[in-house]
Amino acid sequence: MLFFSYFKEIVGREVVVELKNDLAIRGTLRSVDQYLNIKLENTRVVDQDKYPHMMSVRNCFIRGSVVRYVQLPPDGVDIELLHDATRREARGG
Amino acid sequence: MAIGLRHFAERTGSGVGRPVLDDSDGEELMHVQEGVSIVLGSRPAESHGTIYITSRQVIWLSDLDSNKGYAVDFFSISLHAVSRDPLAYPSPCIYAQIDIEEDECEEDESEGLESEFDTGPLELSKIKEMRLVPSDPSQLDRLFEVFCECAELNPEPVDDEEDHDWVFSADQMEADGLEEEDSAWNLSGNHTDCIGHSNGHHDLAQTVLQLEINDKRFEDAEETERDNNGHQ
Numbered sequence: 001m002l003f004f005s006y007f008k009e010i011v012g013r014e015v016v017v018e019l020k021n022d023l024a025i026r027g028t029l030r031s032v033d034q035y036l037n038i039k040l041e042n043t044r045v046v047d048q049d050k051y052p053h054m055m056s057v058r059n060c061f062i063r064g065s066v067v068r069y070v071q072l073p074p075d076g077v078d079i080e081l082l083h084d085a086t087r088r089e090a091r092g093g
Numbered sequence: 094m095a096i097g098l099r100h101f102a103e104r105t106g107s108g109v110g111r112p113v114l115d116d117s118d119g120e121e122l123m124h125v126q127e128g129v130s131i132v133l134g135s136r137p138a139e140s141h142g143t144i145y146i147t148s149r150q151v152i153w154l155s156d157l158d159s160n161k162g163y164a165v166d167f168f169s170i171s172l173h174a175v176s177r178d179p180l181a182y183p184s185p186c187i188y189a190q191i192d193i194e195e196d197e198c199e200e201d202e203s204e205g206l207e208s209e210f211d212t213g214p215l216e217l218s219k220i221k222e223m224r225l226v227p228s229d230p231s232q233l234d235r236l237f238e239v240f241c242e243c244a245e246l247n248p249e250p251v252d253d254e255e256d257h258d259w260v261f262s263a264d265q266m267e268a269d270g271l272e273e274e275d276s277a278w279n280l281s282g283n284h285t286d287c288i289g290h291s292n293g294h295h296d297l298a299q300t301v302l303q304l305e306i307n308d309k310r311f312e313d314a315e316e317t318e319r320d321n322n323g324h325q
Contacts, residue, residue, distance in 0.1 A: 019171065019172070021171070021190075021192075023172075023190075033245055035245065035248040035249070037241075037244060037245060039241070043174075057174040057175070057176050057178075057181075057188060058174075058175070058177070059174060059175060059237075060172055060173065060174030060175075061172065061173050061174065061237070061240065061241045061244060062171070062172045063170065063171050063172065063192075063244060064248070064249075065248075065249045066171040066172070066192060
């Protein structure tokens with residue numbers, strides 16, 4: 001639940017979602033749910049030559065289970081806060 | 094696991110009919126959209142169909158051929174989106190990527206096929222992209238929302254069973270290992286261990302088997318047994 005809470009805080013920011021099939025999509029995070037399904041707006045495919053079909057897409061829904069990484073806006077991460085939260089989560093609190 | 098697209102021909106009712114759903118397992122029809130063409134991979138569009146979005150899967154049935162239909166589980170849809178750019182596809186559509194089990198050896202071959210306009214034999218399990226083109230483009234946003242809702246109804250299953258499989262095969266390996274050691278020569282030591290670990294019929298059977306093996310050897314293995322006891 002930690003990352004769900006975290007991602008909710010950066011709704012509206014720009015992220016890059018990298019899928020397990022190597023497709024990387026840049027876009028504005030519109031919403032996220034408890035399964036870490038992600039909705040993006042104003043999307044751009046990072047490697048357009050490789051995935052020409054995705055060029056036409058402006059908003060999309062990505063299944064949480066196919067996400068490999070989410071690249072965050074550097075100033076969107078409070079590292080201290082995230083450290084504390086992960087420690088609490090690890091202790092089961 | 095992800096099985097991708099499949100044929101769907103189970104229909105009920107008169108005329109072209111409706112898809113047969115798994116009511117007993119709680120599958121519900123969420124949305125029906127008539128007048129939808131389907132495009133699989135880079136194959137030509139197949140028109141005159143109706144899509145049925147259920148709580149579990151997307152089914153496209155041909156209005157003309159009652160044997161023709163396709164289905165894909167929400168589990169297998171990695172991504173879906175509204176595509177409106179005429180450069181990417183001439184008509185506005187729902188674009189979906191389908192997660193398939195990649196076969197490493199055949200991957201190159203299938204990608205080669207996809208780069209051309211593909212009219213070869215249809216291999217549904219290799220289709221990675223699907224477009225649903227409604228004749229009424231004003232329905233696209235509604236369809237997108239229904240796709241989202243239904244995708245959220247299908248989170249990844251918790252892999253309980255897989256875990257059991259692991260434990261079970263690990264036990265089995267351990268038991269097999271012991272048996273092998275036993276037949277080599279090690280007797281009473283492992284024997285006690287085995288009883289100590291035993292839980293359930295499987296282990297019990299193994300233990301009995303080992304007992305029998307041990308009995309046979311017991312008669313002419315006095316020295317070995319003494320050796321073993323010495324080590325304990």
